[in-house]
Amino acid sequence: MKKIKCIQKLSKHLPEASLEMSKKKLAQLQLITTQSTEFSEEIGQIIAQLRSVAAPSSEPFIFTSELQENEQLLRVVFRDCSDIEFRIFDAAGKKALLVYLKGMADTSNLERNVLKPLMSYTAQETENTASLLHLLTDMKLVAENVLGAASVTILASAKAAIDAVMTGNALLMIDGLAEVASIAVIKYVKREISAPYNEYALQGSDEAFNEAIMDNIALIRRRTRDTNLKVHIMKIGERTNTAIAVLYVANLVKPGLVEEVERRIGLIKKDKLLDSASIDQYLVDHPWSPFPQTQMTERPDKMLAALYEGRVGIIVDGTPVEILVPCTYNVLMQAPDDYTMAPIIASLIRFSRNAAAFLAVYLPAIYVAVVSYHPGMLPTTMAISIAELRSRTPFPSFLEAIMMEILLELIQEAIIRLPAKLTGAASMIGAFIIGNTVVQAGLINPLLVVVIATTAISSYSMPSYNFSMALRWTRVPMLILASMLGLYGVILGVLAITIHLCSLRSFGESYLGGMFNVDLLADWKDSVVRLPAKLLTRRPKEFGAQDQIRIGDNDGQPRS
Amino acid sequence: MTDMGGLIRNRIFKRWTGCILILILSICLSGCWDRRELQERHFVLAVAIDKADEGLGAERGKDVDRVEDFVQPHGSKLYRLSFQILQLTPSNNSEGAGRGNTSTSVISTTGESMLEMIWDLQGQSNKELWFDHVQTIIISDAAAKQGGLQPILDFYHRNEEIRWLTKVVITDGEARDLLDYKPPSGEASGLFIANSLRMYAKSQHVPGWHTDLGDISTSKDNRRRVLLPRIEMADDVVKLGGMAIFKNEKFVGYVDEYATQGGKLMGGLERSAVITFQCPEHSGSILAFELFSHTTKIKPHVEGEKIYYTLDINIRGNMAEMQCRLQHDTIKDQDIHKLEQLVANVVKENILYSFRIFQDLKVDASFFGPKLEIYEPQVWERVKDHWDDEVFPKTSLIISVNVVIEGVGAHQ
Structure with missing residues (x-):
């Protein structure tokens, strides 16, 4: 019995230990915990509100004169950014803080020009210490007297300070001062200036743009000593905040053009900007057209020449290919080598380039139209030999041409995508397939191979890759038109393309129309042909440069 | 907002339908009906x-x-x-086409x-x-x-x-x-x-x-x-x-060929021709004159009822063949003139031969009638109805031939 008594419920003796009671208590505890979290959040919000009342709406916070406080605020902004360095040191008895991005700031420069002069006063107590203490009461005095860096900016705004750190500047803060100094010590890994990859010139300069915007601007500046060459840097991209420079020659450029370019750049709404090509799509008037409406170049000399014709250059940080506007068919047909060769040779090459552009679009279409609709147009002996060639192949000429086009596109795409060491193999296979086997197998007749190869070579001879891509694109609809409507369809296509090109506008300039404008006939001196340099005394009328004459009394004077 | 969107969509829809309609119409109207490889x-x-x-x-x-x-x-x-x-x-070897x-x-x-x-x-x-x-x-x-x-x-x-x-x-x-x-x-x-x-x-x-x-x-x-x-x-x-x-x-x-040649000479149509003749001094030896170019001028003349034509021919060429052993030295002026005279006579003969054949056939093969129409329209009005059958066979032709031998010289 005694034993039984022993195992009586504990709750009988201690009513507080009952299960219900403990559950109740736990719930109470939980409630208190949640409430306290809520309280702390509320308090945090109130603090944030209090801060933001002090800071303007565009600023995350404002700097205080307490270094401890400032550091705390910055650490909140840069939390989880392990590449940010906070360097605390003692400057003549005062606490100082240096903030910079490890990969983007030149640390040896900081050591030499910032840390050493400030800390040297601390190490040995000299009479200078007192004067330094005096200097340390004002950031401006520090910048003027102590810091050895080439470029120092005094900042009061937190946003500007954060931007400065993110671009690679170092931020110097001294206890007791609400201002900060941004020291330009930007240094990061970048590619060296190299030869152009896509726009090689036989006798021209071998320097091409690289990724760094400042280097690119320097490449332009180095080629001219003209203060009229203006550079306007804008920041675009909500997150990346990419720098975009608009370059123009102030007393040449057509009035209103720069404003229009800047307006269009300003309208870009984008989170990131990685390349100039994506800007290009925001600038053009007809984004659905296959034809390039801005000129892309990687040659600084080309850009400078364009600037002196009254055009506008756009340099985008992070891209070695920069933009020139306005862009017309004419400028796409000009290559740097045209100006280094004898004018009479350059004129012939210009002509063959134009002919190549025509062939690249229309040749397969004309072939298909003539072979399947109008063999009467061929001379008899040629008709006989083509008919004999064609009699072995089972497909209609349209299907044949489309098959060859697809094969060609595949080979081109493969060669671009493959690693450089394999492209040789790919082109070998392509050559064997097209050159030999397809013909021997009787799938495609040799004449069509000649036609398609001519077309391909023609499109490769374009100075602008984007333009040759456009030609490649237009070829296919032309083929379909030719196969459905014969030469009638080809003519319809010619009309459609010509009308489209004439109605395209690049910053107000007609894409093709300038070639056929009687008022602009003088521009043929450097479009259809290339006259000797002595005779090229006037700038192209097309781009409406304020001063038409390149050299002479009028130079530099705006047209009245 | 929705109305605006609908309107824009409607407009875009209309434009696209229009484009597609034009395309289909153009294909239907012309189409591939005559496509024949x-x-x-x-x-x-x-x-x-x-x-x-x-x-x-x-x-x-x-x-x-x-x-x-x-x-x-x-x-x-x-x-x-x-x-x-x-x-x-189809040629089986790839290069042997054509x-x-x-x-x-x-x-x-x-x-x-x-x-x-x-x-x-x-x-x-x-x-x-x-x-x-x-x-x-x-x-x-x-x-x-x-x-x-x-x-x-x-x-x-x-x-x-x-x-x-x-x-x-x-x-x-x-x-x-x-x-x-x-x-x-x-x-x-x-x-x-x-x-x-x-x-x-x-x-x-x-x-x-x-x-x-x-x-x-x-x-x-x-x-x-x-x-x-x-x-x-x-x-x-x-x-x-x-x-x-x-x-x-x-x-x-x-x-025949001889008359054809005469007809071509008459019309000034020869671009090159060979005129052969006997050497007057060595019977049996043939000389050949090669014609390079020639011009002709036909002019009608009317004297009462009589209609006659004058034909002036200027011929340039050289001696292509002389089978009579260098007797006609083409260095001396008088020899050249003698040869030119001989060629002229042969040409005259040839043209007259053709002219007579055309007259016999009653066919104005070298368009003498149109010349008369141009120079003497009133006369032409009178004779045009019976030109071929009666008038043309009775016309006569006076020929003057001027031959110039170029490329003179001799082997020594």
């Missing part, structure tokens, strides 16, 4: 027209005629129409309407017949004599596939035989004949001027004479030379 066509390279009972090879079986024939509800079987058709022989050997086949039928015969010939072919590349139309003189040129050539004048420059020749044998002829070059005989006719400037015996299909058509429409080059074939030899003259689409007669 090169190798799916039968190119007719030459056309031969014979009398219905001609053009029968000796070795042909009796049944062949029956098979080729068709039932014709109207008219009678007047003509035999034969086509030389290009046969495609001109070398063209294989052709010949199909023929009889009937009266050319178009009816063509449609009947489609029954002997596995592909559609196309006339884009007809090079030569060969007419046998028997067929031409039967009903004149009009019934034979009218279809070819009207058909849009046949070209203006198609060559027309006449033969005194059977035209179909020429289609079977295999030239040594291996090309089709239609091409062979057309190409050799194109070199008329190199041979004074071939009349090449204004003898293409288009020229014949304009001459016919202007009721002028028609000249057709003559082609002859015996065994494996085919030769152009001389011409046939048609007046009012009726066959008038053949003219």
